[in-house]
Amino acid sequence: MNEDLLVMSQITKIYSNGVMANDKVDFSVKAGEIHALMGENGAGKSTLMNILYGEHQPEEGDIFLEGKKVRISSPNEAIALGIGMVHQHFMLVPSLSVAQNIYLGMEPRKNGLIDMKTMIAQAEEIAEKYNFKIQTTARVADIPVGMKQKVEILKALARGAKILILDEPTAVLTPQETEELFHELMEFKKKGHTIIFISHKLKEIKQICDRITIMKNGRSMGTYNMGDMDERSISRLMVGRDVIKTIEKKKANPTETILEVKNLSCINEDGKHAVNNINLKVRRGEILGIAGVEGNGQSEFVECISGMRKDYKGQVSILGQCVDKLNIKKIRKAGLSHISEDRMSYGVATEASISDNLISDKLGESMVGYGPILSSKKISKLSSELVENFLIKCSSYKQPVSMLSGGNMQKVVVAREFAREPAVMIANQPSRGVDVGATEFIHKKLVEIRDKGSAVLLVSADLNEVMELSDSLAVFYGGEVVAYFEDSKSVTEEELGYYMLGLSRQSEEQIQRLG
Numbered sequence: 001m002n003e004d005l006l007v008m009s010q011i012t013k014i015y016s017n018g019v020m021a022n023d024k025v026d027f028s029v030k031a032g033e034i035h036a037l038m039g040e041n042g043a044g045k046s047t048l049m050n051i052l053y054g055e056h057q058p059e060e061g062d063i064f065l066e067g068k069k070v071r072i073s074s075p076n077e078a079i080a081l082g083i084g085m086v087h088q089h090f091m092l093v094p095s096l097s098v099a100q101n102i103y104l105g106m107e108p109r110k111n112g113l114i115d116m117k118t119m120i121a122q123a124e125e126i127a128e129k130y131n132f133k134i135q136t137t138a139r140v141a142d143i144p145v146g147m148k149q150k151v152e153i154l155k156a157l158a159r160g161a162k163i164l165i166l167d168e169p170t171a172v173l174t175p176q177e178t179e180e181l182f183h184e185l186m187e188f189k190k191k192g193h194t195i196i197f198i199s200h201k202l203k204e205i206k207q208i209c210d211r212i213t214i215m216k217n218g219r220s221m222g223t224y225n226m227g228d229m230d231e232r233s234i235s236r237l238m239v240g241r242d243v244i245k246t247i248e249k250k251k252a253n254p255t256e257t258i259l260e261v262k263n264l265s266c267i268n269e270d271g272k273h274a275v276n277n278i279n280l281k282v283r284r285g286e287i288l289g290i291a292g293v294e295g296n297g298q299s300e301f302v303e304c305i306s307g308m309r310k311d312y313k314g315q316v317s318i319l320g321q322c323v324d325k326l327n328i329k330k331i332r333k334a335g336l337s338h339i340s341e342d343r344m345s346y347g348v349a350t351e352a353s354i355s356d357n358l359i360s361d362k363l364g365e366s367m368v369g370y371g372p373i374l375s376s377k378k379i380s381k382l383s384s385e386l387v388e389n390f391l392i393k394c395s396s397y398k399q400p401v402s403m404l405s406g407g408n409m410q411k412v413v414v415a416r417e418f419a420r421e422p423a424v425m426i427a428n429q430p431s432r433g434v435d436v437g438a439t440e441f442i443h444k445k446l447v448e449i450r451d452k453g454s455a456v457l458l459v460s461a462d463l464n465e466v467m468e469l470s471d472s473l474a475v476f477y478g479g480e481v482v483a484y485f486e487d488s489k490s491v492t493e494e495e496l497g498y499y500m501l502g503l504s505r506q507s508e509e510q511i512q513r514l515g
């Protein structure tokens with residue numbers, strides 16, 4: 001392997017609130033390697049990569065590329081230097097084709113007009129070069145999430161990326177899609193590309209990466225050859241202790257039905273069935289997991305149940321009360337808590353304080369005031385307790401949520417939703433983008449409320465999470481339930497992958513056990 005291709009030396013970044021995100025961090029990668037970057041949420045890894053990609057500027061430190069000092073003041077400058085970044089949340093235009101997204105902003109032109117024929121040919125050429133089987137004329141809105149990941153990667157490669165930063169690239173992929181991606185990344189490596197792989201999945205890091213740099217509290221804990229590290233030693237460096245990989249929980253003893261959904265259907269923006277006649281029950285003392293590739297109706301299903309979407313047919317009941325005509329506040333009062341999959345859009349108000357976010361669903365309740373009058377003393381007590389109990393890393397509960405890392409924002413959402421003991425907890429992608437320590441904590445909390453008698457509906461694209469945490473399990477594909485397992489341990493990860501991809505389907509008699 002070659003000498004260092006990229007060196008980041010003594011990088012220091014201090015945010016306006018005084019938080020030191022990076023403290024004299026050294027980071028380097030070699031040409032033609034796949035290099036893992038790991039750390040707890042708030043450890044500084046995203047800040048470091050945003051500095052490399054030109055989205056943030058450091059207070060101190062230097063960046064060297066092929067031995068030459070460079071200044072990267074914008075993503076355009078990073079791209080010009082051959083550095084590309086694929087963010088965790090895709091940045092694609094759904095209404096445009098694959099080819100149009102790949103060459104967005106750099107379309108080939110003829111006589112002053114966009115040359116669609118040439119653009120499609122170029123897109124097909126680059127897809128073939130990197131062995132990506134993809135329909136370049138398809139509309140991005142119509143392709144599965146695994147394909148969208150490939151479009152993002154091709155976008156970066158089309159712009160000349162030699163160093164590719166991948167942020168949680170497998171978060172929404174099935175096992176089969178992950179294996180396919182890993183095969184393609186190994187091909188990139190053979191072609192001389194360098195990949196920086198940010199992930200919280202230790203098994204995947206071990207499988208594909210050559211070396212690993214671990215960060216903690218804004219500092220580098222060192223760079224190691226992957227062959228010299230096991231999962232336990234990586235976890236210890238990240239969180240300062242051994243992380244329990246297997247979720248410890250006693251066998252579920254479900255009783256009466258708490259949440260019942262009958263004949264639920266809804267149409268998406270394209271006039272197609274996003275959810276098609278779903279029947280489902282979640283019982284007291286049970287975690288029912290919903291597995292599926294993103295875009296197969298899970299989001300719309302949760303929106304209907306939680307009151308975010310009203311244009312559906314069917315019935316939703318909580319503790320026997322029909323709630324499908326109620327507003328969100330009344331549905332919550334009926335006993336529902338909801339951890340949203342999109343914390344930035346629906347989970348938090350980023351410009352508001354941590355405290356304001358924590359009490360936002362409790363206005364008018366005794367825990368924060370006296371009728372309509374808020375009590376600063378009660379709010380201070382509740383906020384302090386939640387920040388402490390849910391390990392939210394912050395300088396004060398008065399701090400704006402926007403100053404928190406993504407994982408700590410998620411803890412704010414989780415703390416708010418767990419502050420009361422709900423009859424039903426909908427946990428939609430509860431640990432997405434969250435480090436192993438925080439994930440372990442969230443999982444324990446979900447098991448705790450199950451054991452106290454709540455019904456938990458867990459929706460997750462992370463198969464390890466959904467299989468380990470769930471008591472029973474349903475699989476969504478094409479807006480329908482295609483499989484149901486009374487015992488989540490009765491199915492393998494590989495088998496689930498086939499159901500998630502629509503390659504297998506149970507009989508109607510087997511599926512009807514869910515309703």
